[in-house]
Amino acid sequence: MTELPQPPPNRRRAHTRTRDLERYAGLFAERTGVMRSSAMRDLMAITARPEVISLAGGLPDTSTFPPKSFAAQMTRIAQESVAEALQYGPTEGFEETVDCILQVMGAEGMLPDPQDVIVTTGGQQAIDLVCKTLVDPGDVVICEAPTYPGAVPVFCSYQADVLQVECDEEGMRIEDLEAVFAQLDAEGRRPKFVYSVPTFQNPAGVTMSLPRRQRLVELARSREMLVIEDNPYGLLRFGGEPLPPLYQLDGGDFVIYIGTFSKILSPGIRIGWAVAPPPVMEKVVLGKQAADLCTSTLTQYFVREYFAEGRWREYVGSLAEIYRKRRDAMVAALREFFPAGATWTEPEGGLFIWATLPAFIDTGDLLARALRDDVAFVPGQAAYVDERGRNSMRLNFSGVDEDEIHEGIRRIGKVVAEQMELYGSLTGEHLAVDPGTPQRPPEDENVVPFRKAAEGGE
């Protein structure tokens, strides 16, 4: 009855045994010890269920990109440049892509030397390459509190000692930054760089004021320290007056600039860039070569064709208009459904609102509860390297439409009210809100500490 052993139907490796695991663990680099997967990541996996209204993503709306236009661009590539578009390209990226980048930066008043630009696989790779170039284990890196959640794992994987400086409604508190510098000076340590998203910050939604921008640039210059300006959202402004990017104020001596097409065109094409002074750029290029040789040529061709149509600003304008409506819908829903004691930012652009709840609410646990009601957000903890932020959350308004925003915020408001009521019944404090009763506390009480001037500007 012996049959010949059948080959397994798939080619997955044989399972890992405990001993193998230990052997692998013994081989892991020290930096993997600080590379964290997390319960949060597992929770976030559930947010992908179709019935979940996800305010958790950072997704731009790609549904309004005209299919005809996409088809025409890809057809032109097929007809005219198929061999090149399928070939490797230069590590620095194509000159034509850099031309498009110069247009985008020009739209915000920046005029970098094309030689200083490298095309990267998304802005995320630019962060990684800059860290690869600058950060040794134990080096001090300073960022905002809260900071871009996606930057935290990058800093951690280079074993940086990450210090976070609080933000308020005018962005990073530069006087606090100076205090951190003084402290570091006393310890004989020198930070490698300050990482900032000065405009429509992810996750806080706040924008650094002009005096603070000027002061930050001055500090960088006087201390001969680098500032990494990450600016994915600058052109997505729908209120207030544009402010000059740090790069423009500094002229590119001590500010390394990171940009991306993700939010103004498509995150799927994975094209971003970095602008850095030549000595830094030289190392960044070597790092890029080691990482992936070059950025996708095919999608660089797409960018070139798309920009050749000359309507990119119009499209960005239409996105900003969509996001303005969604921001308005979210703010209105927050006023209607979030209980007194909750605060939030009211950004003039970008994709995110940052809401803060009473201190006893842990938004990681709240997310588990919210998922039972099919709604998701990013718990604030993701934006900190320490224990801060546990009672805050990032809410995205770009990825879903107004009705879903309204319903999503209603559901979150309901579970927040439920937890406040419960806490009140446990402590005797009267935080309780009647569920279902719209709360309309005075705006001034509500919109701290990140309050930006009322819509429409300063």
Next chain:
Amino acid sequence: VKVAVLKGGKSLERNVSLRSGARVEDALARLGHDAVALDVGTDLVERLLAEEPEVAFVAMHGRGGEDGTVQELLEILGIPFTGPGIAACALCTDKALAKHALRGAGVPTPAWFAFNQTAFRELGAGDALGGLEQRLGFPLVVKPSHGGSALGVKFAASPSEVPAALVAAFSYDDRVLLERFVDGRELAVSVLGSEALPVVEAIPAGGDRYDFEARYEIGRTQFVCPAEITEPERSAVTEAALGAYRALGCSGFARVDLILGSDGPQVLEVNAIPGLTDTSLLPQAAEAAGLSFEDLVERILELALAPSGASA
């Protein structure tokens, strides 16, 4: 044998379940079985009827998969399944009920009080909290009655930390436990059929508590199997584990988590469907007993297909 591997589902432990399931499918394929993977959703019954598996391997954790829900469905459809039966699953999953059953059977478990949300909301249980805290002492552990993988488990070092811990635990479940914190070594005893496998000790790296993150990440927790404990300790731990397994009516397999404190072992909980991922404890214990993962999967299938009662 045609085996439906049930995995995924909607629970918070969905990802862990997908990893357990994938590993089981692999093993089944290598064993020459016909494995059909089913990510559990609204079409489950339809797919089971279409596939007509001879047995279902339930590789689900948490709500829906580990609490008897899927098991009830499988029973109605007449499909034998791996792991404990409906009642045992339901009991293991509700930590409060499980602890009553343990205490009733004389199995040591840390002192506790359990509440549902209504008690606090409508019956003013908050007023009784102070007295209860005193009886349990600090620090104490607050945890959801349902749920696994340490999600929502909080330590409260003082009375002022209790309300927020309760709010967090209620995020996962309508019922929560306040439990006396027992300091000691963290041990797990997996039971296969009616036999205890070697004891595993979990030693979190860097002195972290054995939390969700450590559980599923290679290299963050050091596991020692068999645990380095004395023979009398081993026998006390194994006896407590088997006592718990029986008290909750488990069959097939289960994993009993214990703390070995200065007063001997205390059973914290019984997992009806323990993880089967690369870093899970049941596979490690099986390996220490000389069973490869394939052997383990084969044995679990045999137990599921054995005539009722034969597995005891």
